[in-house]
Amino acid sequence: MRASDAERERIAEVLREAVAEGRLDMEEFEERLGAAYAARTHGQLEPLVRDLPVPGSAVPAAPSPGDHTGWRERIGGPPTSKxxxxxxxxxxxxxxxxxxxxxxxFALMGGGEIDLREARFEDRDVVIRCFALMSGVQIIVPPDLETHVGGIGLMGGFDHTGSADGDPAGPRVTVTGLALFGGVGVERKLRKEEHKRLKEERRQVKAERREQLRAERRELRDERRERRDERRLSLEKDRRRDDY
Incomplete structure (x- = not known):
């Protein structure tokens, strides 16, 4: 299972507490911390804290079961605005x-953007009511957020293609309302950190591919050079034999 940024940070916090308590020396701490931030799966994270207690307790640390994306940490708290x-x-x-x-x-001859990719949620079930009159409202959600769209478009558009299931541990968002001479759309986009990570991975893959192509070209040049040298030596031998 892929590890989330929140899970990597939890592991890093356990390591910081362990070095503060003297359970790890600085060399071990730096080595494990680097491995934690580089880890991509739970299988890579778990061994880093298997022999350490959870901060403030005496039991070994363990990954949080059932919540692989950190959604539960983002549910609860007073709302920012209604x-x-x-x-x-x-x-x-x-x-x-x-x-x-x-x-x-509510948008009248204007527009609005509601971005839920980094948001917290007051409750597990959330309803977003959009009223777009000669306007447009765009709602951006991460790919793993369960979303149901049920609004009405009158001489306008209420895009229902944004409905999709998501992570069972995450919240459920229902988008409803009315679009009159306007539009309401739901778009799925990666979180910024995930986008950066994928961009970096693509950059690394491209760099590795370029290096591989360079190595293949060098190998091909070396093979051609060896063949030329062999032909040259063969011609030299033939010429000497003819001279003799």
Whole structure:
């Protein structure tokens, strides 16, 4: 199972506590910390803290069962705001804001963006009501967030293609409302950290491929050079034999 940033940070916190208590020396700490941030799966994280206690207890650390993406840590807390209005203007809700159980967005001859990729949630079930009158409202969700779209479009568009199942440990978001001479859309995008990680992985793959191609070209040049040298030696031998 793939590890999340939150899980890597939890492992790092266990390691910091262990070095503070003298259970690890600095060399071991730096080695394990580097491995924790480089880990991509639970199987790579678990051995790093298998012989260490959870901070403040005497039992060995263990990965959190059933929540592989850190969603449960993001459910709960007071909401940041319960509504947003844009009249001949625009609004944004993005970053680490807390989504209420019921959020209402109203746009008149304007537009709005509701980004849930880094958001927290007041409750497990969230309803977002969008009213777009000659306006547009865009809702951005991560690929693993369960989303159900059920609004109505009158001479406008209410995009239902954004409905999809998600991580069972995460919240459930229902998008509803009305689009009149306007539009409401739900778009799935990677989180910024995930996008950066994938971009870095692609860069590394491209770099490795370029190096492989260079090595293949060098090998091909060496083979051609060896064949030329062999032909040259063969011609020299033939010429000497003829001279003799």
């Amino acid at each position: 509504w947003a209005v844009a009249i001949m203007g625009g609004f944004q809700r993005k970053g680490t804001w807390t989504v209420p159980r019921a959020f209402t967005a």
